[in-house]
Amino acid sequence: MGSLPLACVMAAAVGCGQAPPAPTAIPEAQRVGAGSKGQMETDVLTVRPSPDAVMPTPPTPADEEIEEVEASAMDAPADESDLEPVPVAGQADQVFSACQETSLGGCDSVYVRMVKSAPDVCVQLVLDDCGESGRQGLQVVLPVAWRLVSGSASTNRSCDVRAYDPKSQPVLSASGKVSFAQQGRQVSALEVDVQLLLGSGSESKVPAQITVETPSPIADVGTCER
Numbered sequence: 663m664g665s666l667p668l669a670c671v672m673a674a675a676v677g678c679g680q681a682p683p684a685p686t687a688i689p690e691a692q693r694v695g696a697g698s699k700g701q702m703e704t705d706v707l708t709v710r711p712s713p714d715a716v717m718p719t720p721p722t723p724a725d726e727e728i729e730e731v732e733a734s735a736m737d738a739p740a741d742e743s744d745l746e747p748v749p750v751a752g753q754a755d756q757v758f759s760a761c762q763e764t765s766l767g768g769c770d771s772v773y774v775r776m777v778k779s780a781p782d783v784c785v786q787l788v789l790d791d792c793g794e795s796g797r798q799g800l801q802v803v804l805p806v807a808w809r810l811v812s813g814s815a816s817t818n819r820s821c822d823v824r825a826y827d828p829k830s831q832p833v834l835s836a837s838g839k840v841s842f843a844q845q846g847r848q849v850s851a852l853e854v855d856v857q858l859l860l861g862s863g864s865e866s867k868v869p870a871q872i873t874v875e876t877p878s879p880i881a882d883v884g885t886c887e888r
Contacts, residue, residue: 755779758876759823761886762849767792770847771811773886774854775823776874781867784821785858785874786830787813789840800836802856805844810836815860815868824886831868835859842883852880 756778764770769792776785788811789804799809813833814826821827838856842849858872 756875756877758854758880760852760880760883761823762847762883763824763886764847765792770849772842772849772852772883773824774852774874774880775821776854777819777821779819781869782817782819783815783868783872784818784827784830785813785815785872786821786823786826787854787856787874800833802836803839805841808840810840810856813858815858815872817867831860831866833858834861842879849883850881852876852883 756776758774758776760772760774762770762772769790771788771790771792774787774789776787777783789808790811791807791809793807793809799811800813802810804810813836814830815833816827816830818827818829821830836856836858838854840852840854840856842852844850853876855875856873858874860868860870860872
């Protein structure tokens with residue numbers, strides 16, 4: 663045995679007298695060369711997640727429902743019923759009152775008062791059917807035999823419906839219409855729609871032009887108190 667050739671001893675590991683198996687080709691993807699090793703390490707690094715990376719949390723059904731409600735609320739038009747109405751200046755804050763009296767001479771007079779704020783104004787108007795006096799009234803359309811005798815305005819909102827305020831500014835001219843129903847001497851359903859031009863001075867707080875318009879007919883025209 664000691665004289666066996668060295669080649670036979672080495673060949674015994676694979677079978678003496680047998681041909682070694684043919685070498686198997688290494689696939690291209692498993693070959694590691696000078697450039698492929700760096701490329702593989704780069705590929706691994708690009709795919710490997712960073713320890714500091716924060717994975718996005720998928721939205722829950724509750725979160726999606728909240729987002730849909732918020733989006734629909736932003737897109738929905740404003741409900742007009744929730745909007746507070748804006749008052750019309752000179753109309754919403756007006757208060758009207760009127761009374762009627764019969765003079766000793768037998769003619770009738772109707773006194774009309776309008777009180778409003780912003781600015782504070784009290785307007786007093788006097789109507790009568792005393793045509794035989796010959797006094798000419800303001801150019802306003804009224805029922806036959808009636809006229810708008812006079813008008814005045816002041817900043818005194820506590821003015822009386824009948825008593826003339828000496829501090830008031832007189833009405834110089836007027837236009838418009840006054841209408842009412844009349845049964846016998848009694849006046850009712852009084853409606854006023856007139857524009858007044860006053861002789862207020864430069865220092866007066868009374869507007870030079872005032873519109874007097876009843877939002878609805880004054881149904882109760884009672885007797886003036888003495």
